[in-house]
Amino acid sequence: MSQSLDRALAILGELADGPRTLDQLAETVDVHKSTVLRLLRTLEGRQFVQRSDPRHYRLGVTLFDLASRALEDRDVRRLVEPELRALNESTRHTVHLASYEAGEVVYIDKFDGQHSVRMYSRIGRRAPLHCTAVAKVLLAALPVADQRAIANRIGYERRTPNTITNPADYLAELAKVAADGYAVDNAEHEEFIHCVAAPVRDANGAVVAAISISVPKMMLDFDGLLGLVPELLRATTAASADCGAVPVGAGPVLGVGKNTLGTTTQGEAI
Amino acid sequence: MSQSLDRALAILGELADGPRTLDQLAETVDVHKSTVLRLLRTLEGRQFVQRSDPRHYRLGVTLFDLASRALEDRDVRRLVEPELRALNESTRHTVHLASYEAGEVVYIDKFDGQHSVRMYSRIGRRAPLHCTAVAKVLLAALPVADQRAIANRIGYERRTPNTITNPADYLAELAKVAADGYAVDNAEHEEFIHCVAAPVRDANGAVVAAISISVPKMMLDFDGLLGLVPELLRATTAASADCGAVPVGAGPVLGVGKNTLGTTTQGEAI
């Protein structure tokens, strides 16, 4: 709808892959370099980009500032952070917090494990829907009609031998997750890593986020992974309480919940 | 230089403070609401913003993605992260990694302390130059001429009774920092918190970043804070080694350094 803005956003996307020169940008975005130059200058004026050396541009500090400020505003993230951190410290494994938004599952927080096995995840990254435990948890909470719609438009890229690659199996898996109250990724996403995830609920009982634990297989076998489930559920229960959910049993209440910070929970919470 | 883009960036800045309606944005940015609507649509198309409910817009996931990808690209951050984490775990205090760019000092990484005293810092945020330990460390490494220029254009906002509020005192402080090899913020920034910081150097001996430890005064008195300096210096020495600096004594070398990851350090590193 706005040509120049759209081009500028394309430039930002390109710069995310690393510093670029003016010419490189002009070519990949397919815009005359003088135009790119002027857009970059505007971006530079607000420090959305900065020059690393006379001929290379890269993303600037405003972007970091915006992103982290916005992340803090996400209610769930702030409320759940202590539990997430505690889970990371007690298990010493990598833990993620993810939420569902507009058809996608996004990592909104993360604490790395003590064992520095590089994992391909990052705050802000979208999680594949068909092969991650967090996505299964979040999708399992949706109406079945929505699940079907989503299941039919997924690409089902095969990442490992264990990856689920068709809608029928996936829907069955979601049903199992809903019944179990937690989800497993049995090395379906990355060959050597498996995960368990469980939902975080708000005062209305709605699933607002998912917490997962990721473990290298060489460190813990599948039964060992399942052994982490009670600890995971303890964390998600506590996290749900922080989000206003009633402590135990006794289904959702109608009134407005109070969380541990004394602030009232907002319906808008993601 | 580009009107529509500039307005769009202003909108993003506004949205960083929380969800806004179309009218609110139109008013604060001072643009006709139909124009704002069209800009928002373009931003929405690339998920730089998304609607939280039918009438509220907020920052979208692309922004998080871009920011964290760009952060990972910052060499120093990736190289130093293990040391920063280790320092956080051994001291149990809040630790920051900051770097100097284009006249500003920016936090590029952070691990919160175990004691949940809320601190007003955040990745991507600019650190005040006159009252933070990291800024003192980074500025103390600049040529004296640059220091003078910077010292004369600082606002010297008084944050606490201890804040340095004039160029002369500030330049003297920088000289002391350069001589000591570390900097102190004696509750100059926030009333109840004091910090120590030290520089991280690359293969050429250039200061590429600063690491700080922040401690509530009620938890540790000033002498106790200074007692952390050896541990801090141990961390920054290790961090410098990771950045390619030669392990000990023997000033900077001329050749290209090798860091622990086996990659050669880049001159571009911030």
Added chain:
DNA sequence: CCCTCTCGTTGCATAGCGTGCAACGGACAT
């Protein structure tokens, strides 16, 4: 139940502004 007020949305006509072109100039290498 209707009225009104608010706020998001759309169509349209204007001209402001972004665009591409071509030429300039500095840096670097041959």
Added chain:
DNA sequence: ATGTCCGTTGCACGCTATGCAACGAGAGGG
């Protein structure tokens, strides 16, 4: 010294972003 590569600038054209005004949906009050 000469050539090449890239960033930069001035300019004229016309696309496209803009403001206006009217429409419409939704909420709240009378």
